[in-house]
Amino acid sequence: MALLRCENVTKRFGGLVAVDSMTFEIDSGELMAIVGPNGAGKTTMFNLINGVFPADEGKIWFEDLDVTNFPAYKRAHLGMGRTFQIPRPFASASVQENIAIGAMFGSAGAEINVERAMEMADHYIEIIGLKKHRDKPAGGLTPTEKKLVEIARALAMKPRLLLMDEAMAGMNPKDIDGMVSFIRHIRDTEGIAIVSMVEHIMRAVAGLAERVIVMHQGALLVDEPTREALTDPRVVEVYLGHPPEEIDAQG
Amino acid sequence: MRRAQRYYPIIPVLVAYAMLLGYGLLFPGKWQLVAQLAFYCTLGQAFNLFMGMTGYVDFGYVAFIGIGTYGMAISIYYLYDKGLGLFIVVIGFILAAIFSTLLSLAVGAVALRLRGAYFAIATIGVNEGFRYLIEGARIWNGADGIIFSLHLKKAVGRETMMVLSTFWADVLVFTVAIAAAVLTLVFMRNKVGYALMALRMDEDAAKVMGINVTKYKIIAFITSATLAGLLGAAAWALKLTYIYPVDAFAIHYTVEAIIIVLLGGAGTLMGPIVGGLIYGVAKYFLAIVLPGFQLLIFAPIIITIIVIFPEGTVGILKKRVMGTALQKYII
Amino acid sequence: MIFEQLAGNLVQGLVLGAVYGMATMGLSLIFGVLQIVNVGHGAFIMVGAFTALMMFQALGIPPVIALPAALILGMLLGMVIYYAAVKPLVSPSGSGIRKPSGRDAGIAVAIFISLMVVMRFLSGYYKLHTAFSIFVGLLFLYGLLLYVYGGRRQEKAAELATLLVTFAFGVILEEFVKQLFTSEARGYNWDIGKLDIGITVLPYTKLLAALGSVSIAVILYLWFNKTRAGMAMRSVVEDSVGARVCGVNVDWQYALSFSLGIGLTVTSGVLLTMFIPVGINPYMGGPYTLKAFVIAVLGGLASPYGAFFGGLVFGLIENGSYTLFAVIPGVEPFALTRFFSFLILLVILLIRPTGLLRAK
Numbered sequence: 001m002a003l004l005r006c007e008n009v010t011k012r013f014g015g016l017v018a019v020d021s022m023t024f025e026i027d028s029g030e031l032m033a034i035v036g037p038n039g040a041g042k043t044t045m046f047n048l049i050n051g052v053f054p055a056d057e058g059k060i061w062f063e064d065l066d067v068t069n070f071p072a073y074k075r076a077h078l079g080m081g082r083t084f085q086i087p088r089p090f091a092s093a094s095v096q097e098n099i100a101i102g103a104m105f106g107s108a109g110a111e112i113n114v115e116r117a118m119e120m121a122d123h124y125i126e127i128i129g130l131k132k133h134r135d136k137p138a139g140g141l142t143p144t145e146k147k148l149v150e151i152a153r154a155l156a157m158k159p160r161l162l163l164m165d166e167a168m169a170g171m172n173p174k175d176i177d178g179m180v181s182f183i184r185h186i187r188d189t190e191g192i193a194i195v196s197m198v199e200h201i202m203r204a205v206a207g208l209a210e211r212v213i214v215m216h217q218g219a220l221l222v223d224e225p226t227r228e229a230l231t232d233p234r235v236v237e238v239y240l241g242h243p244p245e246e247i248d249a250q251g
Numbered sequence: 252m253r254r255a256q257r258y259y260p261i262i263p264v265l266v267a268y269a270m271l272l273g274y275g276l277l278f279p280g281k282w283q284l285v286a287q288l289a290f291y292c293t294l295g296q297a298f299n300l301f302m303g304m305t306g307y308v309d310f311g312y313v314a315f316i317g318i319g320t321y322g323m324a325i326s327i328y329y330l331y332d333k334g335l336g337l338f339i340v341v342i343g344f345i346l347a348a349i350f351s352t353l354l355s356l357a358v359g360a361v362a363l364r365l366r367g368a369y370f371a372i373a374t375i376g377v378n379e380g381f382r383y384l385i386e387g388a389r390i391w392n393g394a395d396g397i398i399f400s401l402h403l404k405k406a407v408g409r410e411t412m413m414v415l416s417t418f419w420a421d422v423l424v425f426t427v428a429i430a431a432a433v434l435t436l437v438f439m440r441n442k443v444g445y446a447l448m449a450l451r452m453d454e455d456a457a458k459v460m461g462i463n464v465t466k467y468k469i470i471a472f473i474t475s476a477t478l479a480g481l482l483g484a485a486a487w488a489l490k491l492t493y494i495y496p497v498d499a500f501a502i503h504y505t506v507e508a509i510i511i512v513l514l515g516g517a518g519t520l521m522g523p524i525v526g527g528l529i530y531g532v533a534k535y536f537l538a539i540v541l542p543g544f545q546l547l548i549f550a551p552i553i554i555t556i557i558v559i560f561p562e563g564t565v566g567i568l569k570k571r572v573m574g575t576a577l578q579k580y581i582i
Numbered sequence: 583m584i585f586e587q588l589a590g591n592l593v594q595g596l597v598l599g600a601v602y603g604m605a606t607m608g609l610s611l612i613f614g615v616l617q618i619v620n621v622g623h624g625a626f627i628m629v630g631a632f633t634a635l636m637m638f639q640a641l642g643i644p645p646v647i648a649l650p651a652a653l654i655l656g657m658l659l660g661m662v663i664y665y666a667a668v669k670p671l672v673s674p675s676g677s678g679i680r681k682p683s684g685r686d687a688g689i690a691v692a693i694f695i696s697l698m699v700v701m702r703f704l705s706g707y708y709k710l711h712t713a714f715s716i717f718v719g720l721l722f723l724y725g726l727l728l729y730v731y732g733g734r735r736q737e738k739a740a741e742l743a744t745l746l747v748t749f750a751f752g753v754i755l756e757e758f759v760k761q762l763f764t765s766e767a768r769g770y771n772w773d774i775g776k777l778d779i780g781i782t783v784l785p786y787t788k789l790l791a792a793l794g795s796v797s798i799a800v801i802l803y804l805w806f807n808k809t810r811a812g813m814a815m816r817s818v819v820e821d822s823v824g825a826r827v828c829g830v831n832v833d834w835q836y837a838l839s840f841s842l843g844i845g846l847t848v849t850s851g852v853l854l855t856m857f858i859p860v861g862i863n864p865y866m867g868g869p870y871t872l873k874a875f876v877i878a879v880l881g882g883l884a885s886p887y888g889a890f891f892g893g894l895v896f897g898l899i900e901n902g903s904y905t906l907f908a909v910i911p912g913v914e915p916f917a918l919t920r921f922f923s924f925l926i927l928l929v930i931l932l933i934r935p936t937g938l939l940r941a942k
């Protein structure tokens with residue numbers, strides 16, 4: 001049984017089809033990547049999955065429950081976690097409070113009171129290694145630290161599906177390697193499906209994902225195991241923009 | 252123990268109100284001023300519960316005070332000869348709470364589904380709209396208002412009426428202020444407060460974190476509105492013993508509420524007290540020195556705060572005491 | 583009988599509606615470009631009304647001639663407010679300024695003060711008043727503080743901040759005008775004859791006001807669609823990032839559209855007095871703010887033309903409902919009409935906040 005199933009999901013902004021009839025599945029515990037050039041519609045796809053805005057067409061199932069018309073907070077309760085492309089921690093709340101908010105309102109939130117949430121937050125602060133910043137406002141952290149806080153906040157929600165929007169954008173190769181092994185570690189210890197979105201950091205895709213979905217102009221181009229996807233000529237074309245001959249022809 | 256510590260910040264609040272009340276009791280000549288200051292603190296405290304906690308401005312807030320005033324007025328006006336004695340005042344408070352809650356539900360049902368700018372647009376007409384409904388459909392005597400001093404006198408007697416209007420009404424205002432402060436702290440220390448904090452800073456991210464933002468906004472909105480209704484019943488109805496729609500729904504009071512909350516620091520517990528005192532005292536002296544100029548002086552101050560010091564007095568203080576022994580007490 | 587009256591009032595409503603429409607275009611322009619709701623909208627209309635009044639009474643200049651003066655005054659006011667208090671809060675690119683330059687603040691405060699001195703001069707109010715000096719002192723202090731500390735662009739709360747700032751400027755204008763002219767209601771009488779069309783009588787002043795409104799709307803339309811400057815501003819509405827990439831100076835466009843929006847609003851105040859030359863007082867703007875919001879959401883908050891058509895519709899609704907309410911015994915038709923317009927606002931916001939008239 002698939003954890004998440006999208007069927008012909010479409011989103012338009014005015015005349016622009018940002019997500020064009022996407023159909024795919026994600027299994028429990030899977031580690032996969034959605035890649036595609038800038039503007040391919042990856043972020044929009046994430047927003048549709050976790051309900052930031054509704055899809056114009058198509059259906060979305062989460063564990064066989066039709067969540068197409070569920071608001072974002074209900075999807076979060078079901079077990080969808082999310083980080084943002086540009087990190088959005090609650091700026092003037094402390095790191096601990098940020099993470100505690102995830103615990104309080106996430107999939108197990110109903111049983112977790114404030115004190116318990118704070119304890120859980122401490123646990124996740126330990127995991128991301130930001131203990132010294134525990135009581136500092138999250139708005140003052142570095143971008144990478146903000147990303148970590150976001151991940152911890154999402155993990156504290158105890159999700160079964162974690163959507164990470166460009167978790168590695170703007171990082172140097174060393175940080176990318178660190179992040180890749182961190183994400184793998186999370187998947188193994190927490191046992192959740194993780195979909196990471198990458199723009200064009202192939203190094204990360206290769207090290208991270210078991211399966212890759214390539215999006216191009218809103219549509220699904222390729223859905224294959226990582227090894228095949230990375231060598232697929234269609235993918236190469238999308239990333240270079242044009243097949244090599246054409247570039248030559250244009251001078 | 253840790254649990255109890257989390258509620259320590261109520262101590263300075265209680266001390267502040269006790270000092271203000273004590274000052275009024277010790278110097279009866281200053282009771283008027285103290286009553287005025289208590290009104291401003293309460294106004295700020297109640298308004299802060301919504302504006303400060305959610306980051307939404309309700310420009311029609313005065314409507315809740317007005318409708319609460321009507322709740323008390325109606326109780327006295329229609330029930331004075333039923334032999335209920337002081338009980339009509341209790342009924343008045345109940346009506347005030349019910350009216351303001353119902354109005355906030357009606358307004359909230361439309362406005363709280365809207366974001367930012369659209370919320371402001373939806374609320375800015377509420378007070379005017381309600382005033383014109385009362386005047387236009389001639390509800391509760393329409394524009395002629397309700398004058399119920401004679402009714403109150405008949406119901407409770409002359410002596411009781413005097414102390415009720417000049418003393419107990421003000422004590423009740425203090426009670427509303429403390430209730431509002433306690434509720435604010437309880438919210439802050441529980442999930443409601445964290446949900447509101449999250450949605451104030453980033454509503455979309457809050458939704459994605461599993462927060463039912465509409466639910467929490469409604470909780471804050473109704474609580475804040477109901478407190479405003481009680482404030483109207485105590486500070487306006489019982490003290491003035493008359494009400495005209497044109498006064499009860501004047502946007503002027505919303506302006507004052509905004510100034511007080513911003514001066515003190517939106518979203519802080521102590522802010523409304525500090526803001527209310529600064530505003531009240533400044534207004535008191537400006538009224539002597541420069542009558543009629545208060546708003547012309549305060550409006551640039553609001554802009555200064557918004558643009559340059561958005562945290563307000565207590566917000567800045569809070570940062571200062573971070574890491575010191577006072578940290579536990581000031582939020 | 584009632585039908586004739588209704589028809590007559592609807593004609594009046596249509597004429598007034600044109601003015602209403604024009605009076606809302608500035609609000610929509612500012613929202614369209616900057617996503618800022620000018621909560622002080624009505625106060626700027628009031629400034630226009632006083633401009634017309636003073637020019638007519640003190641200098642004998644007919645309101646039609648006062649229009650360009652009002653536009654210039656409004657645009658200046660808009661520029662000042664933008665640089666003094668809006669720019670520090672909003673930043674077009676998302677990053678950008680944290681601190682406006684000292685020059686920005688200095689210029690803004692200087693212009694503000696000179697404007698007020700001019701207004702004092704115009705009003706013939708020479709006695710130097712302590713409170714006035716304190717007020718000016720506060721403005722200086724503001725400029726100084728802004729220079730020292732810089733504006734705090736608030737990431738997510740910018741919306742709240744801009745609402746409060748425009749609101750506060752509205753209050754400043756109201757209180758300032760109150761100090762100059764007291765809060766008593768004034769009026770002027772510019773009689774240039776009237777047109778009798780059978781079902782109703784239309785003074786030429788009203789027709790001129792409507793004609794002026796339509797002309798301004800048309801000019802604005804042509805400016806937006808046929809001139810480079812207008813198209814640059816439109817490009818910012820449609821896609822501010824794209825416009826920036828294409829070399830449009832977005833910051834300047836922000837300043838310009840805020841200024842133009844305020845200018846149009848002040849101008850519309852002149853036109854409104856041509857329609858209703860009485861009841862001019864510092865607090866007259868409040869009801870217009872509310873009306874403008876109804877009109878703007880009718881036409882789609884971000885579209886000046888939508889606002890214009892919204893104004894026409896609103897003029898019809900207002901006069902039509904007034905006529906009908908007047909028939910019901912035991913009610914106050916005037917107050918009920920105002921309540922009704924508020925109800926319309928809520929209903930539109932409930933079913934379609936982005937505008938009823940907006941073409942899909």
Ligand SMILES: Nc1ncnc2c1ncn2[C@@H]1O[C@H](COP(=O)(O)OP(=O)(O)O)[C@@H](O)[C@H]1O
Binds near residue numbers: 040042
């Ligand atoms: N809220 C929105 N309104 C209008 N257009 C949008 C919006 N969000 C995204 N788009 C457009 O949709 C397309 C896909 O964007 P996005 O999903 O962010 O791509 P990616 O994340 O793959 O870079 C882009 O052309 C973008 O401009």
Ligand SMILES: [Mg+2]
Binds near residue numbers: 044085
């Ligand atoms: Mg993206």
